[in-house]
Amino acid sequence: MAELTDVEARVLSAVDEQWAVDRLAAMIAVPSVGGSAAESEVQHLLAGWLDELGCDVDCWPVDLAEAATAADAPGQEVVRTEAWGVVGTTGGEGTPALVLSGHTDVVPAGDPGLWAGDPFVPRFADGAVHGRGACDMKAGVVATLAAVHALRTAGVRLARPLAVHGVVGEEDGGLGAWATLRRGHTGELCVIPEPTAQAVVTAHAGALTFRLEVTGHAAHAAMRDRGVSAVELFAHVHAALRELEAERQRDADPRFGDARFPYGISIGRVRAGDWASSVPDRLVAEGRYGVRIGEPVEAARAALETRLAEVSAAHPWLAGHPVRLTWVGGAFASGQLPAGHPLLPAVRAAVVDAGGPPPVERALPAGTDLRLYAARGVPTLHYGPGDLHLAHGPQEQVPVAELVTAARAFALLALRTCGVR
Numbered sequence: 504m505a506e507l508t509d510v511e512a513r514v515l516s517a518v519d520e521q522w523a524v525d526r527l528a529a530m531i532a533v534p535s536v537g538g539s540a541a542e543s544e545v546q547h548l549l550a551g552w553l554d555e556l557g558c559d560v561d562c563w564p565v566d567l568a569e570a571a572t573a574a575d576a577p578g579q580e581v582v583r584t585e586a587w588g589v590v591g592t593t594g595g596e597g598t599p600a601l602v603l604s605g606h607t608d609v610v611p612a613g614d615p616g617l618w619a620g621d622p623f624v625p626r627f628a629d630g631a632v633h634g635r636g637a638c639d640m641k642a643g644v645v646a647t648l649a650a651v652h653a654l655r656t657a658g659v660r661l662a663r664p665l666a667v668h669g670v671v672g673e674e675d676g677g678l679g680a681w682a683t684l685r686r687g688h689t690g691e692l693c694v695i696p697e698p699t700a701q702a703v704v705t706a707h708a709g710a711l712t713f714r715l716e717v718t719g720h721a722a723h724a725a726m727r728d729r730g731v732s733a734v735e736l737f738a739h740v741h742a743a744l745r746e747l748e749a750e751r752q753r754d755a756d757p758r759f760g761d762a763r764f765p766y767g768i769s770i771g772r773v774r775a776g777d778w779a780s781s782v783p784d785r786l787v788a789e790g791r792y793g794v795r796i797g798e799p800v801e802a803a804r805a806a807l808e809t810r811l812a813e814v815s816a817a818h819p820w821l822a823g824h825p826v827r828l829t830w831v832g833g834a835f836a837s838g839q840l841p842a843g844h845p846l847l848p849a850v851r852a853a854v855v856d857a858g859g860p861p862p863v864e865r866a867l868p869a870g871t872d873l874r875l876y877a878a879r880g881v882p883t884l885h886y887g888p889g890d891l892h893l894a895h896g897p898q899e900q901v902p903v904a905e906l907v908t909a910a911r912a913f914a915l916l917a918l919r920t921c922g923v924r
Contacts (some may be wrong), residue, residue: 504855510659510811510923513890514914515857517653520907523645527906528554528625530607530641537608538581545607548646549669553591556651558667561590565671565682569667575917577875580675580712580832587803588679589669590688593651594661594921601879601920602666603913604642604680604872605697606673610895617897621878633900638889642901642909643696644669646888649910650917662922664917674871678835680872684879692846692920693876696887696909698894698901702865703850704885705760706839708765709794710870711803712832714787715740715811718824730782731820734775737786740826743814744768747807756796758866758924765868766793787895789831796837796866804830837871838877839899840884850886857911862886884913 507515515667535545550562565586570576592599612622620626622635632642647667654661661828670679670686717737722730748768770790776783781886794803814823840846847864854862867885876883888905899904 507856510657511915513515513854513917514653514657514902514918515842515911517656518907518910518911518914519652520903522652523649523906523910524903526648527632527637527642527645530634530645531625531636532623534623535608535636536611537672538818539585542608542671543585543587543922546589546669546671549607550591552648553589556591556593556648556655556682557772558591558593558651561588561688563588563630563686564700565678570678570682577676577678577681577835578833579672579678586678586682588683588686590683591667592664593654593704594664595924597663599666599690600663600691600692600922601917602668602876603647603650604668604670604693604695604876605640605647606665606670606679606872607644608671608679609639609641610674614896617739622884622897630904631900631902637697638901639891639894639899640697640887640889642906643887645670646696646906646909650913653910653914659918660924661917662924665917665921668727669851670872676873677835677875684875685694689879690881692881693881694916695871695883695885696851696893696913696915697871698886698889699737699862699865699885700890700892701860701862701905703847703862704758704867705847705862705869706796706866706876707837707869707871707873709797709798709800709837709874710791710804710833711794711800711830712789712791712833713807713832714789714829714920716827717786717788719782719784719786722782724780724782724876727782730784732880733783733786734823737773737788739818740811740814743810746907751793751795751806756866758864759868762866763866764793765866767868768792793868794835794837796839798837800834800836828837836878838871838883840877840882844882846882846884849919850884850912853912853915853919854886855907856915857908859908860911867891
């Protein structure tokens with residue numbers, strides 16, 4: 504733990520826990536599910552807060568037509584009639600020395616009966632804030648705001664710019680980060696405060712969404728031997744997917760730790776048949792396919808395409824009626840911080856000096872916006888409050904202590920990367 508300068512000590516003492524908790528509660532109360540009107544509402548809320556913090560704010564409507572046709576667009580899995588980008592910048596002139604980027608969209612809450620209360624009414628218990636989006640990742644966004652608030656309260660003027668990017672559409676591909684970078688908002692370094700369970704995440708796997716169509720032959724269920732069930736065919740195909748999945752886990756990056764399926768293949772939706780007393784002649788399955796770190800998306804796709812072709816060719820029915828594969832929805836390439844980059848020790852030092860435990864280095868088996876910043880040449884990593892294992896579920900929560908530590912760490916990192924006038 505380094506000895507703090509007078510300015511650093513002053514800024515840390517200015518981090519206001521209640522200010523942060525109040526804003527997190529306000530953000531959770533906006534049910535900003537991807538594709539809903541509230542997804543835009545929360546962006547305007549964020550823009551207003553950045554304006555109150557004295558930032559230069561750019562708030563603009565994302566060109567959805569361009570996002571639907573651009574060759575490098577990340578894809579979307581929900582229907583949107585509008586989307587907004589928000590960037591707040593404070594400090595000196597030129598390219599931001601540091602970007603803090605967070606998404607404000609959330610996934611649906613699921614069955615409300617599984618929650619202890621309304622998922623969009625923030626609840627406080629056991630030193631944590633509970634609710635949909637609490638850790639994934641509105642607490643991370645609020646931690647960046649609390650850092651800016653502390654800098655402002657302490658009367659610090661940064662020598663170089665600090666930028667806060669508020670983005671949407673991360674949960675279904677990365678629309679917001681793509682649009683923000685396309686608009687020209689970039690930086691020399693970037694930290695994305697996704698929930699990391701007090702680790703620093705320097706790499707993530709990719710994820711692709713796919714659809715399988717399996718064709719059988721319909722018959723009366725009383726004479727099912729006269730038909731070919733698409734459901735039974737899919738059971739054969741699914742077994743082959745499990746074999747491929749096992750092969751793709753071999754020699755996984757050690758930063759994944761004890762994660763069983765860093766490059767998992769999962770079927771999330773299956774539809775088959777149109778009558779209970781008929782042998783189903785068609786099945787449609789949609790799922791998620793993991794991309795290995797450093798593996799080109801095209802190579803990952805080819806691996807699945809080849810395996811399905813082999814499975815079809817070796818089967819007496821599927822040889823004449825091969826499984827049809829299409830790539831749909833969001834497309835996450837993998838991404839990582841360059842090996843040996845000084846951003847990693849800088850973040851680790853800021854966390855320790857902010858009073859947090861020394862963060863271990865990890866990789867994430869899920870796709871994130873990191874790969875979009877990395878693809879633009881911006882060295883990026885994740886560090887943020889909360890535990891991803893609780894995200895997307897009815898126990899989603901974030902410890903207030905982790906929210907405060909993250910805000911303190913971001914304030915120190917801003918001081919050390921942007922400098923003081």
